[in-house]
Amino acid sequence: MFPWFAVGHLTPFLHLSNKLAEKGCTISFLLPNKAIKLLQHFNLYPDHITFHPLKVPHVEGLPPGTETASDIPIYLTHFLCVAMDRTRDQVEKIIRDQKPDFVMYDMAYWIPEVARPLGIKTIKYSVVSAAAIAIVLVPAPELSAPPTGYPSTSVVLRGHEVRSLLFVSQPYGEGITFYERACTGMKGCDAIAIRSCYEMEEKLCDYIGRQYGKPVFLTGPVLPESTRTPLEDRWAQWLNGFEAGSVVFCSFGSQLILEKEQLQELVLGFESTGLPFLVVLKPPVGSSTIEEALPEGFEERVKGRGVVWGGWVQQLEILDHPSIGCFVNTCGFGSMWESLMSDCQIVLVPHLGDQILNTRLMAEELKVAVEVERDEKGWFTKENLSNAIKGVMDKDSEVGSMIKKNHSEWRKLLRSEGFMSSYIDKFFQNMQELADHK
Numbered sequence: 001m002f003p004w005f006a007v008g009h010l011t012p013f014l015h016l017s018n019k020l021a022e023k024g025c026t027i028s029f030l031l032p033n034k035a036i037k038l039l040q041h042f043n044l045y046p047d048h049i050t051f052h053p054l055k056v057p058h059v060e061g062l063p064p065g066t067e068t069a070s071d072i073p074i075y076l077t078h079f080l081c082v083a084m085d086r087t088r089d090q091v092e093k094i095i096r097d098q099k100p101d102f103v104m105y106d107m108a109y110w111i112p113e114v115a116r117p118l119g120i121k122t123i124k125y126s127v128v129s130a131a132a133i134a135i136v137l138v139p140a141p142e143l144s145a146p147p148t149g150y151p152s153t154s155v156v157l158r159g160h161e162v163r164s165l166l167f168v169s170q171p172y173g174e175g176i177t178f179y180e181r182a183c184t185g186m187k188g189c190d191a192i193a194i195r196s197c198y199e200m201e202e203k204l205c206d207y208i209g210r211q212y213g214k215p216v217f218l219t220g221p222v223l224p225e226s227t228r229t230p231l232e233d234r235w236a237q238w239l240n241g242f243e244a245g246s247v248v249f250c251s252f253g254s255q256l257i258l259e260k261e262q263l264q265e266l267v268l269g270f271e272s273t274g275l276p277f278l279v280v281l282k283p284p285v286g287s288s289t290i291e292e293a294l295p296e297g298f299e300e301r302v303k304g305r306g307v308v309w310g311g312w313v314q315q316l317e318i319l320d321h322p323s324i325g326c327f328v329n330t331c332g333f334g335s336m337w338e339s340l341m342s343d344c345q346i347v348l349v350p351h352l353g354d355q356i357l358n359t360r361l362m363a364e365e366l367k368v369a370v371e372v373e374r375d376e377k378g379w380f381t382k383e384n385l386s387n388a389i390k391g392v393m394d395k396d397s398e399v400g401s402m403i404k405k406n407h408s409e410w411r412k413l414l415r416s417e418g419f420m421s422s423y424i425d426k427f428f429q430n431m432q433e434l435a436d437h438k
């Protein structure tokens with residue numbers, strides 16, 4: 001397993017590794033040294049899954065010590081791609097030593113070049129939605145419309161949102177654009193795997209398979225069915241102090257760093273809901289702590305009912321806490337699945353291109369969430385945020401009841417006996433057939 005150096009990618013690769021280890025596979029998991037600490041509690045089969053730490057070389061343009069996308073603002077990501085590509089010698093050595101049957105990868109487009117001469121099969125595992133892959137099948141200058149044959153009219157970008165995909169034609173590593181990286185990685189593999197399910201994205205998955213002429217294997221959502229570690233006492237105790245389903249939890253993923261002004265607007269939005277809230281965000285641009293960026297008098301005013309936290313929390317465990325009633329997030333693909341598995345109302349504030357598409361899927365196709373209204377620049381006002389939250393938390397709200405009902409049906413399906421395991425069984429069978437295919 002060789003995932004991209006970002007928590008939102010490392011985590012689902014590890015969840016899948018657990019499922020494959022359960023079936024008896026032996027897995028070498030390649031990851032930046034620093035990420036081991038963050039992930040090791042998710043390794044449920046340490047006898048089968050071995051972490052191989054990689055030394056991430058320093059690349060000019062990155063702060064010293066950068067190892068994952070969480071360490072840097074999004075606009076520096078292309079330098080981290082350079083660093084990942086420069087681990088190629090280390091990766092190649094591990095592959096030669098371990099001689100696996102398969103290598104699964106995502107952003108490292110050069111894996112097929114390394115593996116094929118050794119007779120090793122490769123699977124490109126996409127941990128973003130099928131919609132997000134399908135929409136970038138054309139280079140950015142043509143992005144004003146989805147590619148020909150794109151099979152959805154609702155899971156699309158609208159107007160100015162198209163700008164969120166302009167990065168596709170920009171360098172993403174040395175001498176390679178994001179588009180070229182994505183396409184080369186797809187064209188070189190023996191099969192494409194997607195962390196999705198037919199119930200949600202069948203047409204999009206089939207479309208990708210047709211475009212690349214490759215088999216497409218779906219792994220399903222691949223989430224732990226229950227949380228394994230107890231919630232940190234600090235949060236358990238704080239949340240225990242509120243009524244069931246009353247607290248609004250907000251987490252913006254592992255990467256997003258806001259401008260100070262945006263952060264202030266956001267927290268003021270939470271304040272004006274009048275509801276208890278736990279907001280987890282990275283300190284904004286130019287601040288070393290979250291506290292120094294909060295609006296004046298804010299902490300005093302929300303004391304006892306609101307917390308804004310600048311560190312890492314156990315998101316899955318928090319979502320499982322009975323006091324949480326609403327989850328506000330950017331609809332990164334990891335949080336999207338986690339929110340669907342939870343019992344909470346879902347409010348979405350997408351930021352990146354794939355997050356907008358996931359939001360359309362959730363809010364318009366499945367109708368399990370509401371999307372906060374945003375302006376041309378992609379930002380929103382405290383009133384819009386507060387209204388969206390109150391709209392789903394109000395017991396008499398029609399929209400709130402409608403999304404609650406739809407969400408509960410999806411949750412029932414995802415949690416139903418055999419739903420996730422049948423995807424894994426099928427995926428495992430697909431892998432065995434691919435291994436036998438000379």
Ligand SMILES: O=c1ccn([C@@H]2O[C@H](COP(=O)(O)OP(=O)(O)O[C@H]3O[C@H](CO)[C@@H](O)[C@H](O)[C@H]3O)[C@@H](O)[C@H]2O)c(=O)[nH]1
Nearest residue numbers: 008009127253254255312313314315316332333334335352
């Ligand atoms: O304090 C925190 C913050 C995050 N998480 C976990 O980190 C993961 C975050 O994943 P996601 O919600 O997808 O956010 P990002 O990592 O920011 O997402 C990146 O990767 C996704 C693919 O997984 C893309 O869809 C997004 O656009 C991209 O920003 C989830 O499993 C969370 O449970 C925690 O456990 N604690």
